[in-house]
Amino acid sequence: MGEDTVKVGLMGLGTVGSGVVRLIEDHQEDLYHQTGRRIAIEKVLVRDRLKKRSVPFGKGLLTDRAEDLLENREIDIVVEVMGGIEPAREYIREALLQGKHVVTANKDLMALHGAELLSVAAEKGCDVFYEASVAGGIPILRALVEGFSSDRITKMIGIVNGTTNYILTEMKRRGAPFGEVLHQAQTLGYAEADPASDVDGLDAARKMAILGTLGFRIPLSLEEVKVRGIADVTPEDVQFAEQMGYILKLVGIAQQDHGKVEVSVQPALLSGDHPLASVEGVYNAVSVYGEAVGETMFYGPGAGEMPTATAVVSDLVTVIKQMRLGVNGRGTVAPYREKQLKSPREVFAKYFLRLHVADESGVMARLTQMFAEEEVSLEKVLQLPRSREKEAEIILITHTASLHQLSRVREQLEESDVVIRIQSDYRVEGGLSS
Amino acid sequence: MGEDTVKVGLMGLGTVGSGVVRLIEDHQEDLYHQTGRRIAIEKVLVRDRLKKRSVPFGKGLLTDRAEDLLENREIDIVVEVMGGIEPAREYIREALLQGKHVVTANKDLMALHGAELLSVAAEKGCDVFYEASVAGGIPILRALVEGFSSDRITKMIGIVNGTTNYILTEMKRRGAPFGEVLHQAQTLGYAEADPASDVDGLDAARKMAILGTLGFRIPLSLEEVKVRGIADVTPEDVQFAEQMGYILKLVGIAQQDHGKVEVSVQPALLSGDHPLASVEGVYNAVSVYGEAVGETMFYGPGAGEMPTATAVVSDLVTVIKQMRLGVNGRGTVAPYREKQLKSPREVFAKYFLRLHVADESGVMARLTQMFAEEEVSLEKVLQLPRSREKEAEIILITHTASLHQLSRVREQLEESDVVIRIQSDYRVEGGLSS
Structure with missing residues (x-):
């Protein structure tokens, strides 16, 4: 040689x-x-x-x-x-x-x-x-560092974990519960014997920390990523989401508004016309929004x-x-922007809530009153056919509200005697125009 | 300064x-x-x-x-x-x-x-x-040159002209004819006063020549791109395509098999589950298939x-x-692969044909016979309710055949006394698994 x-x-x-x-x-x-x-x-x-x-x-x-x-x-x-x-x-x-x-x-x-x-x-x-x-296999880091070097990235939404995307895709397709699909994924080699790092969202959180650091040019650390996994997701959640025009996915969201940043990983409802909604199985995709470029999306195999x-x-x-x-080590730009994280009052989103409530008259009025008190308005309300004796099921999708407002509403709901339990709650991400 | x-x-x-x-x-x-x-x-x-x-x-x-x-x-x-x-x-x-x-x-x-x-x-x-x-706004050239530098790209399919994609999207949405939608696009500023370079496919052909050169690392010239525009596309074509599970799009295809290359731009039917099928309006997207990486897709605004x-x-x-x-001009890799273009016997695809035929018994048998003689097998055949006196309408989708075979079938159809006219013919691109 x-x-x-x-x-x-x-x-x-x-x-x-x-x-x-x-x-x-x-x-x-x-x-x-x-x-x-x-x-x-x-x-x-x-x-x-x-x-x-x-x-x-x-x-x-x-x-x-x-x-x-x-x-x-x-x-x-x-x-x-x-x-x-x-x-x-x-x-x-x-x-x-x-x-x-x-x-x-x-x-x-x-x-x-x-x-x-x-x-x-x-x-x-x-x-x-x-x-x-x-x-x-998706050259997303190159795109952030070089392709969008002239732009200011405001939001990245990613399906960056193939295992959980496979599980949620199968739960939707077959209406099967989480545990069963996880087991199948393990048999097929799509999930590890110890699946915790995937299903708890930690693997996705690591990737979002990397994307956030490069995309926003701030020194982001892993602890700053809020994480929630998919172990609690039920087939009913997946189906109700679908009925309302949404797909339930584990998504990482890194968002920047007025110089303040939020990064999170959670199961969330994506509007059916969202570019990520059709990403199925073990594929990955990342939507990148730039101030100047607008919306772009990168799709491909996430592992293998x-x-x-x-x-x-x-x-x-x-x-x-x-x-x-002879230029190694000289092209990298270290994060140079000041890092400011959003407080819960500054994180805004729509939310999906599924409630089991007492099946009695006036319940809906009392529920909507609790939302109104925290100035959270509702986009959709769906009352489902009664499933059990004396229990009704209600699904609500809010308009944009802060995480702080949502916590306050949740507190009220938990204290209320008409609410039997909060069955599930998810962040909602809209489609192309929102 | x-x-x-x-x-x-x-x-x-x-x-x-x-x-x-x-x-x-x-x-x-x-x-x-x-x-x-x-x-x-x-x-x-x-x-x-x-x-x-x-x-x-x-x-x-x-x-x-x-x-x-x-x-x-x-x-x-x-x-x-x-x-x-x-x-x-x-x-x-x-x-x-x-x-x-x-x-x-x-x-x-x-x-x-x-x-x-x-x-x-x-x-x-x-x-x-x-x-x-x-x-x-899509950093696709960087992806080809750097992101996939280690891979061998086998196919690129692109929606790389926003004007024609807007027109075809509107034709589908409203069932309106080409001329009317073009006029509207001109009024809205989505099409030029002289729309020829867009609607004739030339703009897309230029982009495909650039993609082909960089992706396949061969010196590809514009004349080597086969071009067909969308001026002949009818609302009926768009609707029949949709009925059969396809979306009609102007796509550029650059494909490499056994070292031989084909590059073309044409209106084609994309299977509904193709990653490009949902690219609407003035957006652009390019699917890139690599031998090692598999399928990837890049999506974003194509102009503006x-x-x-x-x-x-x-x-x-x-x-x-x-x-x-101090390294300008030293990083570029000139095309170094030998360029070999496919002959029509080497370009393989599925095709959609819409025929007006004499409405008499035995027509279907004679039609299928013509395909069989050229060893072209049929994937789908759809006989439509009679539209005019003594005319029947038939839609056929072939299995994979060479361009040469298709030309021979077309010749036979044109000479046949049962075929009144070949209303339209389009290349068909399958979904994820094909």
């Missing part, structure tokens, strides 16, 4: 790692045309050196010692696809300190320690790219061996191009 | 030009944070210096002499948003020869003379960026003052960042 070879150390040889190896081998000629360099995988860090692999490797290529990559002076770039926080964080930090560039698909790490790692990289004149960490590998190897191409130009 | 100011010459002060001026002024601080430079518009080339402008300019800023920009050594970057081929081509060429970088929104020019201008730029170490030339201006100014940001790094 001559001067025109770039040597890469690969950390992790799971699904994505194998995809990266395949892509580099299959597209060697194309990659050479674009970068002027051959890409050679010099070392691969694995947990078990002796395990049988689908990709055949030469002797000595696999190692279980991170030092074999980190202290190898021949290796210019480390590709980290092992996942998890430690030891990935330690390895990446060390790689950067050794002057190696880093490409990672690790959203957990970037959401939690991105700022730290990017600052080490800046000090050492190294690149850290992480396109694969959000929405797999090859889609994620394309994002990783495209980042690798960028690093190598920058190496040739 | 000090060392940290980059001086820009703006050619054209129409809709997009005014948007560019507004965006640079409104976002001066953000642009400074990203580029480390102030952007100053030094000269603006206009046809009429004395015309009243919505944007106020200092004295001496406007000029009607191109030399004032081209020979001004202070100007680093020329932004061309005047449109048309000449004199834009001459000006851009001259700007590059003077060592100035160029950002342009000019699809006509880039589709016809892009290769020439890019080669002059490469010689002089200058940048030419043209994100705004395709699909306005501010969306187009964001693409122009984002390109400007990239040029300025590259100036700071």
Whole structure:
């Protein structure tokens, strides 16, 4: 191998790692045309050196010692696809300190320690790219950082977790309860054995923290993302939503108004004509609204061996191009905007509420009175056929109200003797024109 | 103005030009944070210096002499948003020869003379960026060149002309004929007084030539794009399409199989579950299929003052960042793949045919016989209630067949005495799984 070879150390040889190896081998000629360099995988860090692999490797290529990559002076770039926080964080930090560039698909790490790692990289004149960490095969980070560099992004709504989107799609399609569909998703390999990070919304929250940081150019941390998962969603919620013209999805929302920011992940009702409403199964999509550009949407596979590998190897191409130009670590813009988070009085949305109430006369008047007292007006009210003895079911969709107002209404509803229980409540996102 | 100011010459002060001026002024601080430079518009080339402008300019800023920009050594970057081929081509060429970088929104020019201008730029170490030339506010060129640099793109389907998409959307919504809707679109400013370049598909063809060149990395020229416009589309076609579960859209298709390429623009039937089927009005969208990534889709406003201006100014940001790094003109990869165009025997698709036939017994058998002889099998056949005396109407959707086979079937149909006329024929594009 001559001067025109770039040597890469690969950390992790799971699904994505194998995809990266395949892509580099299959597209060697194309990659050479674009970068002027051959890409050679010099070392691969694995947990078990002796395990049988689908990709055949030469002797000595696999190692279980991170030092074999980190202290190898021949290796210019480390590709980290092992996942998890430690030891990935330690390895990446060390790689950067050794002057190696880093490409990672690790959203957990970037959401939690991105700022730290990017600052080490800046000090050492190294690149850290992480396109694969959000929405797999969709080049959304590039779009935010470069495509919309001239615009001011006001809102991003994303379906950024394929597992939960698959579960909610199936719940809608089959009318089946959460637990049953989750089990099926696990059998099919769409959900992990421990599904908590997906179904509790944490995985989506990590991606929204990354999108918010890049889109709004503020140093956003994971704790600032309000999270609610989908474990409580019932098939009835999904069906009632549909009856009223909405689709129930787990969405991340990052919104900026008058310089103040909110970021959240929650199951929410999307209007049927919302660009994200038709995103089904394990697909991901992100709607980006810019002051000047208006509404755009990016759609594609959110995970999977090859889609994620394309994002990783495209980042690798960028690093190598920058190496040739000698400009690594100099193109990144650190978050520079002042971060101000919205208070609950400043977060505005429409809400869907499903209530079980006493089936007696005057209930509706008393309910609407509680909303009126908090100055929350109602867009739609639907009284359902009685399901149980002495209980009626009522669905309400409010006009835009603050989270603070909604909490006050909820308090009143909970204290009221006509309300048996608040069955569910969801944020509502309108369609194209709202 | 000090060392940290980059001086820009703006050619054209129409809709997009005014948007560019507004965006640079409104976002001066953000642009400074990203580029480390102030952007100053030094000269603006206009046809009429004395015309009243919505944007106020200092004295001496406007000029009607191109030399004032081209020979001004202070100007680093020329932004061309005047449109048309000449004199834009001459000006851009001259700007590059003077060592100035160029950002342009000019699809006509880039589709016809892009290769020439890019080669002059490469010689002089200058940048030419043209994100705004395709699909306005959608950063699709960046996605193709960078986001998917590691993948092999096999197909792109685009709704890349807002005017025709608006017209077809309205024809569907109102059942109105083409001429009437065109007239309305002209009144509303969605279509030009001379609508030929839009409705004949030429504007879309230019964009597809650009997408094909970048996506497939081949030197594609405009004449190689097969074009058919929408002037012959009838409300009946639109309605019959809808009845059969399809939406009629003007789409550009660029497809690559076994190293051979086809690029076309035509009204086509999209399956209702195709990601582009729900793209309505003046919006644009491009579906990109990659061997590794699978299916992705990019959606947004295809034109308009501010969306187009964001693409122009984002390109400007990239040029300025590259100036700071001293790497202009060195990142572009010229098309390097060998270009092989498919013959009609190699272009495969499904087709929709609407026929008026003699209303007599045995017609259907004779029709299907003609398809069978060319080995074209039928997916759907729909016989419509008789519309006129002695005429029956039949709609057929074929399974996948070559363009060559389809031509042979058409010949047979035209010669047959039972076929009164071929009312319409369209290519059909399936949904997600096809």
